[in-house]
Amino acid sequence: xxxxxxxxxxxxxxxxxxxxxxxxxxxxxxxxxxxxxxxxxxxxxxxxxxxxxxxxxxxxxxxxxxxxxxxxxxxxxxxxxxxxxxxxxxxxxxxxxxxxxxxxxxxxxxxx
Amino acid sequence: xxxxxxxxxxxxxxxxxxxxxxxxxxxxxxxxxxxxxxxxxxxxxxxxxxxxxxxxxxxxxxxxxxxxxxxxxxxxxxxxxxxxxxxxxxxxxxxxxxxxxxxxxxxxx
Numbered sequence: 001x002x003x004x005x006x007x008x009x010x011x012x013x014x015x016x017x018x019x020x021x022x023x024x025x026x027x028x029x030x031x032x033x034x035x036x037x038x039x040x041x042x043x044x045x046x047x048x049x050x051x052x053x054x055x056x057x058x059x060x061x062x063x064x065x066x067x068x069x070x071x072x073x074x075x076x077x078x079x080x081x082x083x084x085x086x087x088x089x090x091x092x093x094x095x096x097x098x099x100x101x102x103x104x105x106x107x108x109x110x111x112x
Numbered sequence: 113x114x115x116x117x118x119x120x121x122x123x124x125x126x127x128x129x130x131x132x133x134x135x136x137x138x139x140x141x142x143x144x145x146x147x148x149x150x151x152x153x154x155x156x157x158x159x160x161x162x163x164x165x166x167x168x169x170x171x172x173x174x175x176x177x178x179x180x181x182x183x184x185x186x187x188x189x190x191x192x193x194x195x196x197x198x199x200x201x202x203x204x205x206x207x208x209x210x211x212x213x214x215x216x217x218x219x220x221x
Contacts, residue, residue, distance in 0.1 A: 034209070043116075043213035044156075044200070090155055099144050099204050103155040 002027035006091045006104030013111050019064075019078040021107050023091030026072065031093040033074040034101065035066055038088040050074060086111045115139060116203050118212035126220050131188040133215050135201030138182070144204035145177055147186045149197045150214065156200055160186065191219040 006023045013019060025031050035047040046059045048066035056066050063082060067075045074091055091104040117136050125131045133147075144163050148156035160175040162168045162184065168175045174187040184203075188195055198214040 036211075041213075044211040046208065046210070049208070094209075099209075100146060100158055100161055101202070101209055102158065106155040108153075 002093070002102070004091065004093055004102060004104040006107055008107060009105060010108045011110070013081050013109065015083055015111055016080050019076070019081050019085070019109070021076040021089055021091075021109075023074045023076075023104055024072055025074075025093045028072070028093070028095065030071060031095065033068060034092040034094070035074065035076045036090040036092060038090060040087070044090065047076070081109075081111045083111050085109065115210045116201055116212040118199075118201050118215045120213060121216040122218050123215055124218045124220060125191050127191060127193060129191050129219075131191045131195065131217055131219070133186040133188075133199050133201075133217065135184045135186075135203075135212055136182055137184070137201075137203045137210075139203070139205050140179075140182065142179075142182075142203045142205045145175070145184045146202040146204070146209075147173075147175060147184075148200040148202060148211075149195075150200055151197045159199075188217075191217075193219050193221050195219050 003026045032051055034049045036044040038044050050056050050068045063078050065077050089107045092101040094101050115138050147160045149159050150156040162175040162177045165177050165179055172189045176185045196219050198216045200214045201212040203210050
């Protein structure tokens with residue numbers, strides 16, 4: 001069966017510090033991968049999605065970036081965090097033709 | 113206009129009652145529709161998917177889709193306190209899943 005792992009689960013970072021969140025999927029090949037952000041009391045905002053290695057589509061320009069160095073690995077990064085980057089970050093995967101999204105456990109980021 | 117709209121709630125129902133959750137979407141080209149349940153502090157989990165007009169039943173859950181009215185709903189029969197959560201409606205189009213802000217459901221014992 002397929003599983004998705006995301007880490008770290010919780011982090012508190014100062015403004016201006018870098019960020020790296022990592023996500024890996026097991027049990028499937030060539031998944032579609034997604035990064036979402038959920039601000040407190042709000043819906044999920046799509047940040048990036050990837051249909052293959054090195055292929056990244058961005059929905060928000062801001063100060064975040066994503067990379068897919070391996071088929072089942074997806075990384076969200078920032079060089080300098082802003083207060084507005086605080087939120088609940090969710091990695092998700094889907095099989096291309098079925099399209100249901102399956103989420104990782106989430107990473108709660110607080111920027112102080 | 114928001115792409116996917118839901119009543120934020122809270123929606124409160126007594127245990128054993130039917131909970132009805134509603135969602136409207138703006139893109140007529142949308143192809144797939146999903147309901148997710150999200151407990152406080154946790155990630156969303158998939159409950160139902162529906163792709164064609166009509167009803168789809170899975171246990172206590174029934175999803176209803178009306179593409180002409182751009183409307184999708186979720187009915188929860190025999191509601192239990194464990195159903196208390198935020199329910200997210202999601203709409204898929206062209207490799208892109210859009211979510212509503214969610215409806216918070218409380219089932220009172």
